[in-house]
Amino acid sequence: MKKKFILGASILALALPTFVTANSNIRIWMKGEVIKSDVAPYIYQERTMVPLRVISENLGKEVIWDGDKRSVNIKDEKGNEFSLLIGGKFMEDISANVDRKIELDAPALIKDDRTFVPLRAIAEAFGERVDWDKDKRVVVIGEGYDTNKIKEEKTRYLQEKKEVLDPLGLDYLYNKDMAGKSDEEKSNYEKRMREMPSKVFKGYKNGEVEGCLAWLSFAKAGQFFESELNKNPYLNPRKDGLGIGVTERGESMSGFDDYEKDEKFKRELLGLNSGPCMAGLEHFDYYLNFDGTFNYFMLPLHYQGTAPEMLKEVKNIVAHPKKIKFIKADKSEIEKLLKTLDTHYD
Incomplete structure (x- = not known):
């Protein structure tokens, strides 16, 4: 049975340069702000893994999970739709009157009960521009990237981290x-x-x-x-x-x-x-x-x-x-x- 949901507990992968390390503090910038995530991005096979809610909540796409087929379908209001199988090397364009396969740099996978797919492939398939700010370690999706806002975000993060320090030493x-x-x-x-x-x-x-x-x-x-x-x-x-x-x-x-x-x-x-x-x-x-x-x-x-x-x-x-x-x-x-x-x- 297909279950349609907003994927608050799923994750996708983003292709980035090979010098990114597993312990990098990577952030994602989209539509004028840094995206908040309940799961910290991490590296898998030289690809940055980030929550799939990026697709549903920030790119405004509809996501459908088919547990029987172990597949993810992602579509927008314009009729564009793509399908990925867990472990598959290709993403299929199943939009109306379209029949083509897009090779993926990293396969869709499940880790800790979360589904991961390559964000760069998906973002670009839907016409989004993807860049990488190596100095601030920020994935940039779309136009109008503001480096000053990234500095503000870092300062806010450090302030919040300082505020939650526990007086009991925990x-x-x-x-x-x-x-x-x-x-x-x-x-x-x-x-x-x-x-x-x-x-x-x-x-x-x-x-x-x-x-x-x-x-x-x-x-x-x-x-x-x-x-x-x-x-x-x-x-x-x-x-x-x-x-x-x-x-x-x-x-x-x-x-x-x-x-x-x-x-x-x-x-x-x-x-x-x-x-x-x-x-x-x-x-x-x-x-x-x-x-x-x-x-x-x-x-x-x-x-x-x-x-x-x-x-x-x-x-x-x-x-x-x-x-x-x-x-x-x-x-x-x-x-x-x-x-x-x-x-x-x-």
Whole structure:
């Protein structure tokens, strides 16, 4: 079945010079301004990858995804329409009375559940001019490029970055540059940041401080089973201690005897728990979104049925996380919770 959508979660690729590197801070300029993106551009086979919403929201094109055929159709109001297959080397012009193929420098692909296609080929196919400002590392689409506005954008970006620095020393929670990275890169980054000594709380690691902040944020969002704990997040930890555990990327999701056949977790998970016993345990696992929020889910403490049934249940839970925003807790609130730690981040 074809599904028509505005692709807020898809990506396309732009052909650029070979000297562009994977860690470049690349921006896209179109129609008088720098395009804002929830995913940072990155390089694939010497091509810059950027969100497909550039096509739907900025070039004003209609995008249709066909999951069965694994294809993307892009068209405009003038009747121009192009089709790409995932992994294909050509883009087909399927406009009325037209039958031609356009060879692509980079194939359409799917990465981290996002669809990528070459932006230069698409932009130029629809008559848009594409240039590259190597000094400021800006992809320029269309006419009227204003270098002064690029300087303003850079200044604004630096100001915003300075404003979000966290007083608890957890600046990495707001590192939007990580949003477009792979699951492996995100997990490695999370692990590295969490293992670092806290700059604010002597004798503790970032992971322990972050875990306490997540616990307080969870209560603020009213997500605990016990309503009293939502009102007083120190209630259980004061009696039973606060536990912090880590599920690393690549760990098994279920109890299959054959490890190779089991599904693996794609992200590192930080787990928090506190309670008098398994029956009364408050708990959740989460991973970072790098925009000041985290996605969480609650795995069952006990399972019924076979390993395949368990795996199906776990996969369904992990696939439907909920999002919570980190609160702006002060140092004294975190210190109060750190003193209750029963198990530490390690």
